[in-house]
Every structure is written in structure tokens, then in C-alpha cells.
Amino acid sequence: MSKGKLAIVGVGEVPTGRYPERSRWDIIYEVCRQAVQDAGLDKNDIEGVVTVAPQAQPRLTSEISFGKIPEELGLKGCRDVCICNAGGASTSNCLRLAEHWVNTGLAKIVLIPHVTVQSTIPLEEVTGFFATAGMDLQWEYPFGTTYNGIMAMVTQRYMYETGTTAEEMASVVVALRKWAALDPNSMFYKKALTLDQVLSSRMISSPLRARECNVLADGGGAMVVTSAELAEQITKTPVYKIGAGVRYSSACLGLRDDFFMFKSMRDAAQEAFKEAGLSVDDIDIFQIYYAYPVYQAVALEAFGVCRPGEAGKFIMDGHTSPGGKLPCSTIGDAIGRGHTGSGVSMANYIETARQLMGRAGEKQVPDCKYALATAAGGSGMNAIISIWGRDIP
Amino acid sequence: MTEYKKPLPVVQPWSKAFWEGTKQHKLLIQECQDCRSKIFYPRQYCPDCWSSNLGWSEASGKGKVFTHTITLAGVEEKFADDLPYVLAMVDLEEGIRMMTRIVECDPEKVSIGMDVEVVYENITDEFTLPLFRPVTGK
Numbered sequence: 063m064s065k066g067k068l069a070i071v072g073v074g075e076v077p078t079g080r081y082p083e084r085s086r087w088d089i090i091y092e093v094c095r096q097a098v099q100d101a102g103l104d105k106n107d108i109e110g111v112v113t114v115a116p117q118a119q120p121r122l123t124s125e126i127s128f129g130k131i132p133e134e135l136g137l138k139g140c141r142d143v144c145i146c147n148a149g150g151a152s153t154s155n156c157l158r159l160a161e162h163w164v165n166t167g168l169a170k171i172v173l174i175p176h177v178t179v180q181s182t183i184p185l186e187e188v189t190g191f192f193a194t195a196g197m198d199l200q201w202e203y204p205f206g207t208t209y210n211g212i213m214a215m216v217t218q219r220y221m222y223e224t225g226t227t228a229e230e231m232a233s234v235v236v237a238l239r240k241w242a243a244l245d246p247n248s249m250f251y252k253k254a255l256t257l258d259q260v261l262s263s264r265m266i267s268s269p270l271r272a273r274e275c276n277v278l279a280d281g282g283g284a285m286v287v288t289s290a291e292l293a294e295q296i297t298k299t300p301v302y303k304i305g306a307g308v309r310y311s312s313a314c315l316g317l318r319d320d321f322f323m324f325k326s327m328r329d330a331a332q333e334a335f336k337e338a339g340l341s342v343d344d345i346d347i348f349q350i351y352y353a354y355p356v357y358q359a360v361a362l363e364a365f366g367v368c369r370p371g372e373a374g375k376f377i378m379d380g381h382t383s384p385g386g387k388l389p390c391s392t393i394g395d396a397i398g399r400g401h402t403g404s405g406v407s408m409a410n411y412i413e414t415a416r417q418l419m420g421r422a423g424e425k426q427v428p429d430c431k432y433a434l435a436t437a438a439g440g441s442g443m444n445a446i447i448s449i450w451g452r453d454i455p
Numbered sequence: 456m457t458e459y460k461k462p463l464p465v466v467q468p469w470s471k472a473f474w475e476g477t478k479q480h481k482l483l484i485q486e487c488q489d490c491r492s493k494i495f496y497p498r499q500y501c502p503d504c505w506s507s508n509l510g511w512s513e514a515s516g517k518g519k520v521f522t523h524t525i526t527l528a529g530v531e532e533k534f535a536d537d538l539p540y541v542l543a544m545v546d547l548e549e550g551i552r553m554m555t556r557i558v559e560c561d562p563e564k565v566s567i568g569m570d571v572e573v574v575y576e577n578i579t580d581e582f583t584l585p586l587f588r589p590v591t592g593k
Binding site for chain 1: 461463466467470496522523524525528529530531532534540543544552553555556584
């Protein structure tokens with residue numbers, strides 16, 4: 063069990079967007095230095111580096127896999143390195159491995175970086191990467207599947223089963239972009255959208271319109287984590303991991319009995335709540351990262367915030383937006399942040415930490431004590447839930 | 456025949472019979488001879504009981520649309536000539552759910568629950584894709 067065994071003590075981040083002039087190693091230096099300095103530590107205090115596997119960047123992945131980060135940055139105290147690849151679920155696995163390292167003493171303080179630069183990859187290549195990553199080359203790809211197509215089919219079925227309207231689905235994007243508009247690290251900073259702007263954008267893969275699909279972006283972030291005991295000596299604002307749960311579903315969408323991941327999310331969340339000793343009512347922010355709008359609705363229903371089929375209306379009524387009674391996804395999920403491959407989850411955890419440290423700027427949710435963060439990989443292969451707190455209940 | 460530029464299925468030894476079947480315009484479903492479960496996609500061992508005693512039976516080719524999407528943009532160049540196309544998941548009568556396309560109809564007319572039947576598209580000398588079209592008439 064993971065209650066109170068891991069704490070985030072420092073974070074670093076660069077703004078998400080298209081910055082072809084900013085190299086991958088520029089970003090690695092920047093976010094790692096920020097995170098270490100944010101924790102008030104020296105670079106040589108870092109004893110382990112567990113990196114989020116970058117997607118669609120094979121040379122960088124190779125360099126990081128074979129140990130270049132500690133050498134490049136001169137982390138003289140580093141004892142070991144590792145890279146974790148589980149697509150969008152990579153950061154969660156970095157955190158779990160770091161948890162093991164800090165609690166066994168293998169490495170007392172661990173740095174977790176992520177970087178993605180997609181703007182310098184030819185469009186056809188990056189489109190091809192995302193058309194095949196997480197897709198089955200025999201049973202899905204020959205028919206012309208894309209991530210948008212897969213998520214469109216989930217959305218179509220969800221709307222059919224629940225009666226959720228196109229306006230309600232579009233309002234999810236409006237809510238997410240309201241948060242993004244307050245986020246200086248978002249490519250959509252100060253760029254909120256109206257419902258009409260979402261609904262009038264061109265259809266990409268019905269029922270998903272352009273503004274309901276993700277925009278690929280460059281970005282990077284890093285966290286410094288350690289044990290709860292050490293965290294209290296390092297900072298006045300440690301952010302503790304206090305509960306966790308996870309469920310695997312399937313690689314292919316067609317084989318997913320739990321088509322919307324409802325049960326996976328529900329069961330994983332119940333496990334996490336039980337471990338934390340909290341209930342859904344104790345959560346101040348739901349940091350939902352499942353990359354497409356439909357899952358914002360499914361998650362609220364799975365967690366028991368809304369009755370099945372009622373989340374669309376709840377979101378359209380503004381309850382998850384800034385100033386609402388139940389803030390959700392305060393970086394705006396992938397829709398609001400821009401899609402940085404495996405990096406949206408990193409941004410989601412960094413934001414969770416910032417909120418609990420009371421340093422989320424204009425997005426700050428008042429008196430935020432507990433936040434729930436989600437993650438998933440591939441086209442929804444798993445539901446990872448963790449609960450974080452500024453204290454250990 | 457112009458060269459086929461879209462991706463071909465990447466076949467495994469235990470799925471060969473499926474693609475041999477579609478070439479002969481038969482939709483074959485793998486079936487465990489021990490626990491009788493219907494298996495899709497084909498495996499080396501039964502995913503229910505891990506038996507290696509697996510056989511094949513021919514499906515009726517009839518099913519219903521479980522979900523679908525009209526793909527209009529955002530695809531690789533090699534799929535661009537197909538736009539718009541209807542991606543769908545079809546539930547076969549045999550209890551199997553397959554990714555496929557719905558063809559031979561107005562994309563806007565495709566709906567969840569629609570009755571469909573298999574139709575075969577010979578894409579190369581080696582490969583035939585199982586697609587579906589609405590059941591009409593009667």
C-alpha cells in the first residue's frame with residue numbers, strides 16, 4: 063500500500079505549445095533545474111532519475127534509456143536511472159517506481175522528468191505514429207483507425223446510451239478551455255472558447271469536432287519526489303500520495319467489455335478512497351486526465367459525483383469550471399493544455415501538486431486539501447487513480 | 456490493379472486461417488474445442504482456458520452496429536483517398552465484436568443498432584478485408 067509513502071517536494075515546467083526552436087535538451091535542463099531548485103535542493107542530492115518515455119522520439123528515448131540525463135546534468139549523487147513507457151500512463155509508473163526506490167533506500171530523492179518536442183517531426187510521421195501507437199496492426203489499423211476515430215466511437219456510444227446532447231459534450235470543452243485560459247503554461251492561455259465556437263468547428267470524426275480533438279504540442283515538466291519523512295525536512299509544503307487504485311481493461315477497444323472504462327474507474331477510485339480513508343465528498347479537485355471530453359463525463363459518473371448519464375448537464379451547468387462547486391481538470395486536460403504525447407499526465411500531477419501547495423496562481427482552488435488524479439494509457443488500457451493531500455488523513 | 460498503399464494486416468501464425476477464410480469470402484471465428492468459447496481475435500491459446508485445442512467455425516456474417524464514426528479528416532495520406540469513411544464496431548450474431556468499416560451506403564444513414572452483413576473487399580492478391588453493409592430489402 064502506498065498511503066503516505068511518497069511526497070512531491072518540487073516541480074518545474076515549461077509552457078506547452080509549438081516551440082521548434084526550443085530543443086529537447088534545452089527543455090530537460092530547464093525543467094530539471096527548476097524542479098530541483100523549487101525543492102530547495104542541490105543537484106547532487108538527486109539519487110535517482112526515472113523518466114517518462116517520450117512518444118514518437120526514438121533517438122531521445124534511446125539516449126534517456128541508456129542513462130544520459132544524470133551524466134548531461136552532472137547529477138553526481140545519482141545511483142540509478144530508468145525510463146517508464148506506458149503511453150499516457152508513463153508518469154504514474156515513474157511515480158510508483160520512485161516510491162519503491164525512496165522506501166527501500168535505493169535512492170532517497172528521485173527526479174522524474176518528461177520532455178516532448180513534436181513540432182520538429184514531419185506531420186505525416188507524427189500522424190502515423192499516433193495512428194499506430196496503441197492500435198492493433200492486424201485488427202484495427204488496416205481499417206483506418208485513428209485516436210480521434212476510436213474516441214469518437216466511444217463518444218457516439220456514450221451519447222446514445224445516456225442521451226447526452228452535442229451541446230453538453232461541447233460544453234466539456236468550454237469548461238476545460240476556461241481553465242486553460244487561466245494557465246500561463248497552456249498554449250490556450252487567455253483563449254477561452256464559447257459553446258458556439260466549439261459547435262461550429264469542422265467535424266473531424268463524428269461526433270467529434272475539431273475543437274473536441276487534441277492539438278499536438280511541445281512541452282516538458284519535472285517533479286522531485288521523496289519519502290514522506292524526508293519531505294517534511296525538505297519543504298513546508300509536501301504533497302503526499304495518500305491513496306491509489308488501478309484496473310487494466312484491454313488493449314483493443316473492441317475487446318473492452320467495460321466499454322467506457324466506467325467500472326475500471328469506479329473500482330480503482332473506490333480502492334484509492336478506501337486507502338486514503340476519504341470519501342468522494344472530501345475531494346476538492348478531480349484532476350481528470352483521459353485526453354478526450356467524453357471521459358470527463360464518464361469519470362464523474364464513475365466516481366459517484368453524478369448519476370449515470372447526468373454528467374453532461376452537470377458540466378454544462380458550470381459546476382466543474384473555474385468558480386464552480388466541483389473544480390475538475392484545472393489545466394484543462396489534454397484539450398486545454400495541448401497534447402504532449404505522454405506529457406499531459408506529468409502536467410496533471412504537477413498541477414495537482416501546485417494546487418495542494420497553494421501555488422496554482424489564478425487557477426488556485428481555495429483551501430485545497432485533497433485532490434484526485436487520474437491517468438490512462440493507449441486507447442484506455444487502464445484506469446489509474448491516485449489521491450494526493452497536503453496532509454496524511 | 457494499382458498498388459495498394461494502405462497498411463496490410465500484420466498476420467500471426469495462428470491468425471492465418473482467418474485471412475485465408477476472408478480470401479474465400481468466409482468469415483471464420485476461432486472456437487475453443489475444450490471450453491467452447493468463441494475467440495476474437497484469434498490466439499495461440501484460448502484466452503478463457505489456455506487450451507491449445509482450437510478450431511474454426513464459419514460465422515453467419517450478420518450483425519448489428521455497436522458504434523460508428525464518420526471519418527472526415529486527420530488521417531495519414533495513405534487513407535486520404537478514402538475520406539469520408541465510416542469506421543464501426545459490429546457485434547456479430549456469434550457474440551464477437553469487430554472493428555470494421557460500413558460501406559455501400561450514405562455515411563449519414565449509419566446508426567447504432569442497424570442490421571449489417573459482411574461484404575468482402577479484395578485489397579491485394581493476398582488479403583481480403585471483411586467490411587459490412589446495411590441489410591436492405593425484405
